[in-house]
Amino acid sequence: MSLTPAPIAEVGFYEPWWMQIVKTLVIFGIGFSLVPLALLYERKLLGRFQNRPGPNRVGPFGTLQPMADIFKLVTKEQFKPRGSIGWLFILSPLLAMVAALATFALVPFSGRPQDIFGTPVGLYGLDSSIGLLIFFAFSSIGAYGVLLGGWSSGSKYSFLGAMRGAAQLISYEVSQGLALLGIVMTAGTLSLSGIVEHQSGMWFILPQVVGAFIFFVATLAEINRTPFDLLEADSELVAGYMTEYGGGRFALYYVAEYVHLVMAGAMFATLFLGGWQLPFGIDPPGWIDPIVVLAKTALIVTLIVWIRASLPKVRYDQLMSFGWKVLLPLATLNALVTAVILVVTDK
Amino acid sequence: MNEVLFFIAGPLAVIAALGVVVLRNPFYAVLSLVAHLLSLAALFLLLYAPFVAVVQVMVYVGAVMVLYVFVNAYVGGATDATGGPAPTLRWLSYAIGIGVLATVVVATLGSSLKAIDSDGAKIGADFGSPGQIGELLLTRFLLPFEAASFLLLVAAVGAVVLARRRRGVLPGEDRMIAALDLLAPTGTGSMREGVGAVNPVPGALSAHITPSTGAGSPPASGTRGDIDGEDD
Numbered sequence: 001m002s003l004t005p006a007p008i009a010e011v012g013f014y015e016p017w018w019m020q021i022v023k024t025l026v027i028f029g030i031g032f033s034l035v036p037l038a039l040l041y042e043r044k045l046l047g048r049f050q051n052r053p054g055p056n057r058v059g060p061f062g063t064l065q066p067m068a069d070i071f072k073l074v075t076k077e078q079f080k081p082r083g084s085i086g087w088l089f090i091l092s093p094l095l096a097m098v099a100a101l102a103t104f105a106l107v108p109f110s111g112r113p114q115d116i117f118g119t120p121v122g123l124y125g126l127d128s129s130i131g132l133l134i135f136f137a138f139s140s141i142g143a144y145g146v147l148l149g150g151w152s153s154g155s156k157y158s159f160l161g162a163m164r165g166a167a168q169l170i171s172y173e174v175s176q177g178l179a180l181l182g183i184v185m186t187a188g189t190l191s192l193s194g195i196v197e198h199q200s201g202m203w204f205i206l207p208q209v210v211g212a213f214i215f216f217v218a219t220l221a222e223i224n225r226t227p228f229d230l231l232e233a234d235s236e237l238v239a240g241y242m243t244e245y246g247g248g249r250f251a252l253y254y255v256a257e258y259v260h261l262v263m264a265g266a267m268f269a270t271l272f273l274g275g276w277q278l279p280f281g282i283d284p285p286g287w288i289d290p291i292v293v294l295a296k297t298a299l300i301v302t303l304i305v306w307i308r309a310s311l312p313k314v315r316y317d318q319l320m321s322f323g324w325k326v327l328l329p330l331a332t333l334n335a336l337v338t339a340v341i342l343v344v345t346d347k
Numbered sequence: 348m349n350e351v352l353f354f355i356a357g358p359l360a361v362i363a364a365l366g367v368v369v370l371r372n373p374f375y376a377v378l379s380l381v382a383h384l385l386s387l388a389a390l391f392l393l394l395y396a397p398f399v400a401v402v403q404v405m406v407y408v409g410a411v412m413v414l415y416v417f418v419n420a421y422v423g424g425a426t427d428a429t430g431g432p433a434p435t436l437r438w439l440s441y442a443i444g445i446g447v448l449a450t451v452v453v454a455t456l457g458s459s460l461k462a463i464d465s466d467g468a469k470i471g472a473d474f475g476s477p478g479q480i481g482e483l484l485l486t487r488f489l490l491p492f493e494a495a496s497f498l499l500l501v502a503a504v505g506a507v508v509l510a511r512r513r514r515g516v517l518p519g520e521d522r523m524i525a526a527l528d529l530l531a532p533t534g535t536g537s538m539r540e541g542v543g544a545v546n547p548v549p550g551a552l553s554a555h556i557t558p559s560t561g562a563g564s565p566p567a568s569g570t571r572g573d574i575d576g577e578d579d
Contacts, residue, residue, distance in 0.1 A: 129476060133401040140409020144381070147413065151374075151420050159420070166417045170410055190477055 019121055024105075027125045031104040035258045036066035041298075042261070042305050049309035073254070076247035083154025084244065092152060093245065093252035096145025100259040103138045106131050107266045108193040110276050110289035123290055124193065131192040132184065135267065136177060139222060143169040145256065146224075146231060150241030161240025164316065165231040168221055171323040172228075176218035178331035182211040182338035183271060196275030203274040210334045212272045214327055219268065221323065223260035226308040230316055261301060269296035349393055356389035377415045384408050396475040 040055070040063060047054020055062035080089060105125025113122045128134055143166065150162020184190060186207070187198035195204075205212045221228035232240035242253045269275060273296045276289035284292075314322070363386060366379030384407045391400035462468075473479050484492045 128397070130398055130401055133398070133405060133477075137401045137404040137409065140405055140413070143409065143413055144416075147416055147420075148378075151416075163417065163420065166413050170413055173409070 023121065023125060027105050028101065031101045031259060031262075032255070034262050035255050036070065038258045038262050038301065039066040039069065039254075041301065042258075042308075045302065045305045046309055049306070070251060073251035074248050078247045078249065081154055081244045085152040085154065088148050088152035089244075090249070092145050092149030093249045093256070094145075096142055096149065096256040097252045097259070099138050099142035099145060100256040100263065103135055103263050104259065104266075106135050106192055107263075107270060107293070108196055108275060109293050110286060111193060111197060112286055112289075127191060127193050129194075130190045132180065132190045132195070135192075136173070140169075140173065142256070142260075145253075146241050149245070149253070153241075153244035155244050157237045157239070157243045158241050161231050161237050161243070164237075165224070165241055168224075168228065168230060168319060168323075171320060172218040172221035172327070175214055175323060175327040175331045176222055178328065178335055179211045179214035179218060180271065181331075181335040182208045185335070185338055185342055192270055193275075196270055196277065199274040200277055203272060203277070203279070205272040208272065208334075208338070210330065211338075212268075214331045214334065215271070216268060218323075218327060218331075219264045220304065220307070221319070223264050224257065225261070225264075225304055227311040227314050228319060229313060230319060235313070261304060262297060264304065265297035265300035266293065268300045269293055273300075352389060353393055356386040356393070359383075360386035360390065374416070374419045377412065377419050380415070381408055381412050384412065395470060398475055398477050398480055 043065065044054040044062070053062075055065035058064040058068045080086065106128075107124065108127060109123035126134070146165040146169070147162050150158040150160075150165065153159070183195060183204045186204070187195045189195060189198070220226075224231045230240075232242070237243070242250060245253060270293070275296075276292050278284060278292060360383055363379045363383035367376050367383065370376045370379055384403060388400040388403040388408075391397075391403060471479075
């Protein structure tokens, strides 16, 4: 039983095993602590967009508001509707949160290993040669959190929300994946850090502007944000798939939603905005890299919140026809044109 | 590490596969299939096939099984609609099942058991990478690959043909559904329908509402006048 060293999924590890455990905990911690930050940022920003101060009572400038929210949710009674299916009802929010947090391990925060306590450490959880596919795999597992949660609640609103969710997530996942085919072909790799490194000359947002647009719109639908927040649709379905949830379980869905928001920003920054790279050949010291990634992430998060403050919801049939009749053909065309250009200009 | 993963994923795959067949509720059977596919993905990881593992999760767990769950949640009930199989069919299914099991066992014992104490097949550095799989699919296995994609295309076209409504929606209406109906679907609560410009019955595109329209149309304004007017 002596196989050659077994690299599961061809992972570029620099670290000893204890550092990998530390990294796991740190990534989990950072992912979790970004949630209250994103929550506060969105509420503050939405408040300013609507010409009101936003939360400003708890703590200085309202900065402790998310802590108060979370404390309230966690200390509430964990109730379960009589018509619900117990174990699925409990499992679904966990599934949604774990799948959302796991994707956070894929974001590369720096290209070079940093020296931490004398040990070179790569600033990412997992740098796999198929990182992009792992991202999609986790996001498709996340869809089960919505689907099973809505189904097992035993309520018609939850059920309708979940069914909408299933259709919407499947439809837009196709466009989301196809939109990235252009950059995968250009970079010639599925590794996220490889894709970032390939953008040292020019960020992919310039040559792949159509792909970036499609990916952004499809991501909005995937992470269930306005104008595609039909899974919740509070004007029609009470709260969609999470109608019957309260307290800590609701908080888990909430966490998943905000991790998705941050992840959408981080993925867009990684894929189209050059990740840790700065323009004009500026080459800062290594510790700047994660800050650059987070700044680009914040930029995209701001854009998404801005969209939420500006746009109304689309209707369900509009959502479907837009996804299948506009985004999907456009994404296919983008992949096709990119392929032709790549072949023609082949060195 | 490998052994631990194997002895978690292997038995789970078998138990989940049994669950697909044994569970009465179709919804749970589908969920069991999801668990089975996830454990298979873990086994693929152990076989140095990360690409296949991830694609398994993406395509089967993420897309195909979501559709199964979707359909089951909509139309599937806990009851067995067929009332169970006929006795002869039941015995036939047992026979076929045992036959398949025997075939697999004989094949395994006869061929791959010899390799159990060896180091396994020699694999290259980029074994199982997307590049290598793509190259194999487009060179050595081009014909099966194309045949499989053609089969899928035929299945998709067949499904569309089967699902298409041949006749109109209303009883007595004998009209083919035109492509225009699908491009501008009615019955979706649009503003045009709201002001009564279109009949909101699907398939009856641009049939203008008159008080004498058949079933499915909302009460016309004349009827409403009768209600709040004097009785006759």
